Amino acid sequence: MRTTVYAARRILTLNPMQPEATHVAVRDGRILAVGDLARMQAWGDFDLDERFADKVLLPGFVEGHCHLKEGGMWTMPYLGWFDRRDPQGQVWPGLRDMQAVVERLRQIDAQMQAEGQDPQAPIIAWGFDPIYFGGERMTVRHLDQASATRPIVIAHANGHLMNVNTPMLAKAGITAETEIEGVMRFENGEPNGELHEPAAMFPVVRAVGNAGLLAPMDDAGMDGFAAICRLQGVTTATDLVNQLSEADLATLERACGRDDYSVRILPAFKAFHGTHGAREGAEHVRALMARNTDRLRFGLVKMMLDGSIQGFSARLRWPGYVNGAPNGIWVTAPAQYETDFEVYHRAGLQVHTHTNGDEASEAAIDAIGRVLCRAPRPDHRHVLQHGQMIDAPLFRRMAALGLGANLFANHLWYWGDQHLEMTMGPDRAERLDACASALAAGVPLAIHSDAPVTPLAPLFTAWCAVNRVTPKGRVLGAAERLTVMQALHAITLGAAWTLRLDHEIGSIECGKRADFAVLEQHPLEVAPEALKDIPVWGTVLSGRVFTARG
Numbered sequence: 441m442r443t444t445v446y447a448a449r450r451i452l453t454l455n456p457m458q459p460e461a462t463h464v465a466v467r468d469g470r471i472l473a474v475g476d477l478a479r480m481q482a483w484g485d486f487d488l489d490e491r492f493a494d495k496v497l498l499p500g501f502v503e504g505h506c507h508l509k510e511g512g513m514w515t516m517p518y519l520g521w522f523d524r525r526d527p528q529g530q531v532w533p534g535l536r537d538m539q540a541v542v543e544r545l546r547q548i549d550a551q552m553q554a555e556g557q558d559p560q561a562p563i564i565a566w567g568f569d570p571i572y573f574g575g576e577r578m579t580v581r582h583l584d585q586a587s588a589t590r591p592i593v594i595a596h597a598n599g600h601l602m603n604v605n606t607p608m609l610a611k612a613g614i615t616a617e618t619e620i621e622g623v624m625r626f627e628n629g630e631p632n633g634e635l636h637e638p639a640a641m642f643p644v645v646r647a648v649g650n651a652g653l654l655a656p657m658d659d660a661g662m663d664g665f666a667a668i669c670r671l672q673g674v675t676t677a678t679d680l681v682n683q684l685s686e687a688d689l690a691t692l693e694r695a696c697g698r699d700d701y702s703v704r705i706l707p708a709f710k711a712f713h714g715t716h717g718a719r720e721g722a723e724h725v726r727a728l729m730a731r732n733t734d735r736l737r738f739g740l741v742k743m744m745l746d747g748s749i750q751g752f753s754a755r756l757r758w759p760g761y762v763n764g765a766p767n768g769i770w771v772t773a774p775a776q777y778e779t780d781f782e783v784y785h786r787a788g789l790q791v792h793t794h795t796n797g798d799e800a801s802e803a804a805i806d807a808i809g810r811v812l813c814r815a816p817r818p819d820h821r822h823v824l825q826h827g828q829m830i831d832a833p834l835f836r837r838m839a840a841l842g843l844g845a846n847l848f849a850n851h852l853w854y855w856g857d858q859h860l861e862m863t864m865g866p867d868r869a870e871r872l873d874a875c876a877s878a879l880a881a882g883v884p885l886a887i888h889s890d891a892p893v894t895p896l897a898p899l900f901t902a903w904c905a906v907n908r909v910t911p912k913g914r915v916l917g918a919a920e921r922l923t924v925m926q927a928l929h930a931i932t933l934g935a936a937w938t939l940r941l942d943h944e945i946g947s948i949e950c951g952k953r954a955d956f957a958v959l960e961q962h963p964l965e966v967a968p969e970a971l972k973d974i975p976v977w978g979t980v981l982s983g984r985v986f987t988a989r990g
C-alpha cells in the first residue's frame with residue numbers, strides 16, 4: 441500500500457500531545473504519521489504531495505445536528521428574513537416584511553398559471569419566520585391575498601410551525617371543529633392558518649402527499665448536501681431525523697456507496713410522533729447497524745420533547761415567555777418519553793433528545809436519571825440536542841449522568857435579538873446556548889446549525905460561540921463565550937464524541953481516518969471576529985481529496 445505525505449503550511453491537529461505539524465502521512469485512508477518531514481521517514485517510502493503547501497489543515501469538521509434536507513430545499517421557494525446562498529452559490533435575498541412574503545408568493549402563483557400548471561397544485565415554501573416582523577403573526581388573511589384558490593403551505597424556518605391559506609385548510613379538512621392541540625385560531629374559533637408542531641401539521645402533510653419539505657430525500661438532494669458540506673469543510677454529518685424506510689435506506693445506500701460521495705452520514709431514527717412501537721424501532725435500528733460502512737453509520741435514535749422557542753412552542757420553566765405567550769407544546773408527553781427512551785437505552789442505542797426550553801431539558805434529565813437508576817449503562821453517550829436554556833445547575837446534573845450537550849450556537853446570531861426582546865427577556869437571553877457553563881460543569885460539548893433551520897457552516901457556528909453577537913450589535917452573555925480553540929474542539933472532537941466516533945475522527949493523529957478540512961487561513965492567525973470568513977479550499981475524506989467545488 442502506497443503512503444502519501446501531504447505537506448501543509450500549518451496543520452492544527454486538535455491532538456494536545458502534538459498540537460501543530462507541517463506534514464501528515466496517509467495510508468489506506470488513515471493517518472499514519474503527523475509531524476515534520478523527517479518524522480515521515482519512519483514508515484518507509486512515500487509520495488510527497490505538495491498541493492496543500494500553502495494551506496492549513498484541520499480535522500474534517502463534524503456537524504452533529506443537521507438534516508440532509510439542507511441539500512434538497514432549493515427546489516422550493518425560500519421566504520427567510522436573511523439572505524441565503526444555495527448549493528450553486530446563488531444568493532436568495534431575504535424578505536423584510538409580511539407584504540414582501542405575500543408578493544413573492546403571488547409572483548410564484550402567477551408564474552405557475554403562466555406555465556399552465558394545475559390550479560390545484562400547491563405552493564410549498566420554506567424558511568419563513570414572522571418573529572422578525574415585530575410580533576404580527578401571519579394568518580389566512582395574508583396568504584389568501586397571494587392566492588384564494590391555490591393551496592399554499594409555508595414552513596417556518598424552525599421546522600416546528602407552518603402557515604397555510606384557506607384553500608389548504610379546506611384541503612386538509614381543518615375546521616373550527618378540529619380538536620388538535622397546535623391549531624391556532626381567530627377569536628371566533630375559526631382556524632387562522634398557523635399550525636404548531638407535528639400533530640397539527642399532520643393533516644396538511646397528509647393532504648399534500650408528503651410533497652415538498654416532507655418528501656423523502658432523493659439522489660439530487662443527497663448530492664446537493666454533499667456539495668454544501670465540501671464548501672464548508674464538513675466530512676461527517678448527521679441526518680438527525682430519518683424514518684429509515686426502505687426508500688430512505690435505498691437513497692442513503694446509493695449515495696454513500698459511491699467512492700466519490702464526499703461526506704460520512706449518520707442518520708438518526710425518528711422515534712417520535714407517528715412512529716409505532718419503540719421495541720420495533722429499536723430492533724430496526726439494531727438490524728441496520730450490520731449494514732454500517734465507513735460512509736454510512738446507523739445506530740442513532742432521535743427523540744423530541746418540545747417545540748421551538750422562537751415559535752413559542754418550546755416548554756419553559758417559570759417565568760415563561762416574556763411577551764406573555766402561553767407555555768409551549770409537549771411533542772412527546774414526558775411519561776411516554778421515559779417509557780420509549782428506556783426501550784432504546786436498554787437496546788444499547790444512543791438517544792439524541794430535542795429539548796429547546798428549560799422545562800423540556802429538565803424533564804429529559806429527570807427521566808434519563810430514573811432510567812439510568814433502573815438500567816445503568818456505562819458510557820451511554822445520550823445527548824441533549826439544542827438545550828438552549830440549560831443553566832449551570834442542569835449542566836451539573838447532566839455531567840453527573842454522563843449526558844452530552846449539543847448546543848444550538850447559531851441561534852445567538854439568527855434569533856439572539858428576538859430572544860432578548862420577545863421570548864426570554866434580557867436575563868435569560870444571557871444564558872442562551874451557555875457553552876462556557878457546559879464546559880465548566882464538565883459536560884462534553886458540541887455546537888450545531890440544525891441546517892436547514894440555519895445554514896450549514898461549522899466555522900460560522902464556531903464564530904457564534906466565540907463572539908455571541910447579534911445582528912443589532914449586542915453581546916449576549918459575554919461570560920459564555922468560548923475561546924477559538926474551545927469552539928474548534930466543539931466542531932471536531934466534541935461533536936465526534938456525541939456520535940461515538942471520537943476514536944476514529946475529530947483530530948489529526950496516527951490511527952484515525954484521514955479526514956481534513958483544507959483552509960486558506962489559520963483560525964488562530966485571524967481575529968476571532970473573522971473566524972466565519974476563512975475560505976474553505978475543500979476536504980479530504982478517508983484519504984480522498986475533494987475540492988470545495990467538487
Ligand SMILES: [Zn+2]
Pocket residue numbers: 505506507680890
Ligand atoms: Zn434538527
